Amino acid sequence: MTRSSLTTPPPGAQPPPAHPDAPSAGSTLGSHYSKCFGCGAGHPTGLHLKARTPDGATVEAEFTVGEAHQGAPRLAHGGVLATAMDEVIGMSVYLLHKPYVTGRLETDYLLPVPVGTTLHLRAWCTGIDGRKAYLEAEGRIGAPDGPVAVRAAALFIEVNMEHFAKHGDLAAIAAEHQDYEVNP
Numbered sequence: 439m440t441r442s443s444l445t446t447p448p449p450g451a452q453p454p455p456a457h458p459d460a461p462s463a464g465s466t467l468g469s470h471y472s473k474c475f476g477c478g479a480g481h482p483t484g485l486h487l488k489a490r491t492p493d494g495a496t497v498e499a500e501f502t503v504g505e506a507h508q509g510a511p512r513l514a515h516g517g518v519l520a521t522a523m524d525e526v527i528g529m530s531v532y533l534l535h536k537p538y539v540t541g542r543l544e545t546d547y548l549l550p551v552p553v554g555t556t557l558h559l560r561a562w563c564t565g566i567d568g569r570k571a572y573l574e575a576e577g578r579i580g581a582p583d584g585p586v587a588v589r590a591a592a593l594f595i596e597v598n599m600e601h602f603a604k605h606g607d608l609a610a611i612a613a614e615h616q617d618y619e620v621n622p
């Protein structure tokens with residue numbers, strides 16, 4: 439992965455130990471919001487990613503490139519692929535059991551991805567430094583050990599729930615997230 443210093447954990451930053459309330463190994467992870475473009479089942483044209491964690495530390499999901507995702511004819515749009523990477527990384531910070539938002543997302547496109555391809559996505563945390571979470575993801579063609587088509591490195595920033603109240607609609611999240619303390 440070609441990544442900048444901004445998405446490289448500083449010396450000493452380690453992946454965190456599993457949060458006691460985070461989804462355990464083998465769990466599926468629910469959508470964080472039904473209208474989310476990446477994971478919301480209620481989004482009419484979204485990516486509808488469904489994630490799981492095999493080990494409590496990484497997250498996996500599949501994304502099949504469809505007609506609606508084209509850039510060049512019969513090939514996936516790079517921005518759609520970046521969205522899939524952002525989403526699977528966003529699902530992996532779910533394991534930290536704190537709200538985070540994307541601060542920076544870097545993407546390497548290694549292979550073209552034709553319509554009809556299923557990308558096997560995987561994301562993991564490489565280190566935490568204060569409010570900053572350093573994360574990586576990859577998308578492999580056709581199988582979990584298939585050729586890597588897309589790689590991403592990201593910096594996510596921890597926010598509090600006020601972020602969503604001030605700038606968005608916290609009530610809409612809270613209505614779907616009884617497992618998360620809105621006013622801790």
Ligand SMILES: CCCCCCCCCCCCCCCC(=O)SCCNC(=O)CCNC(=O)[C@H](O)C(C)(C)COP(=O)(O)OP(=O)(O)OC[C@H]1O[C@@H](n2cnc3c(N)ncnc32)[C@H](O)[C@@H]1OP(=O)(O)O
Nearest residue numbers: 444470524525528532535536537539540541542595597618
């Ligand atoms: C389990 C329960 C779940 C509950 C459920 C909740 C809902 C969970 C929804 C999740 C959804 C996910 C979906 C997919 C992920 C999105 O797509 S999130 C949407 C896209 N992202 C955004 O909208 C974020 C927009 N940006 C912002 O709001 C603000 O810039 C931020 C990121 C909150 C940072 O602002 P701030 O809090 O004022 O912090 P600030 O002091 O500026 O920065 C803190 C540190 O980070 C660094 N930093 C900030 N931005 C950057 C950057 N772009 N590059 C490099 N460094 C940066 C700063 O330099 C600073 O570093 P230090 O000085 O501490 O060393």
